[in-house]
Amino acid sequence: MSDLELKITRFELGVIETNLTELEQIVDKSLEKYRGLVVTEDQIPEAKKTRSDLNALKKTANDWRIRKEKEFNEPFAQVKAQVKRICDNIDQVNGEIDKQIKTFEEAQREEKRTAIADWWAKNGKRTVPIEKVWDERYLNKTCSEKQWQADLTTKRERITAELSQITQMGEPEKVDFLITNYMQTLDVSAALEAWNRNEEAKRRAEEEKARMEAERLAREERARQQAEMRAQAEAEDEELPQPQAEATALGPDDYLYSPTFKLVDLTYTQAIELTRYMQEHGIKFISIDKERRRK
16 A cells, blocks of 8 residues: 555646737737727728627637647646546445444444443343433443443432432322432432422312312302392282272373383382382382392
8 A cells, every 4th residue: 555656757837839929919909999989880881890800810819729728738637537537446445444344333332332231230220221321422432341330330329319319208199209200300300390390280270179169159159149039039029018009089181090110220129119109109010020130
């Protein structure tokens, strides 16, 4: 591989000798008389010929430039194509080598992953799966066996201590809840927050249940009171005497009159007073219907 060094045995920049500088001066001098030219109608044929001549000169110069540029670049184009072939071949072989290296390294990582999982199964917290304490850094080549074992040992001791702490946090229901949540997150603070949220939800549910029960009892009490009021009103209506009024003496131009009224929104007291008034004045009346409602 030490022979893979590009050596340039000869490299010469091309030398081009032309009369472009002289030609440019001649063209510029010739074009000077056409700058700002105002073409009249009788000069149209001559202007068209001038334009054609200038375009022809332009095409001749540009075609020559393109042709010579291709000739000038041809040697380097061959070198460029040859270098590209070399690079493509190198990339192809490199790709195959890289694939094998990655396959080998991945096999090493999987072997290390299995070894770490086995160690945790024997030395870690068996109720905690390795995924809960896993750190992808363990698979790095720079992470030695001593390092990942020390890290997992620290995690095991922390989990043991925190579980012991949780078992002393209260009644069995709370402890069971905290342990279940902790085993999912391995975070005591998160488990306590979950417990507080759960307790708050239960408290709100109980308050809502109590509120609905109070409303139900209040509705039943209102219904009972309304039933009592209706019964009392009906009993009082039956108890009120309705004496027959003495026959009213009618004058020669008088007659008996029987108007019909609907009294709206009287209070119970007003209805009783009105009944008494009609009885005292001998006004006969018939109770047709009763509508009762609370304000």
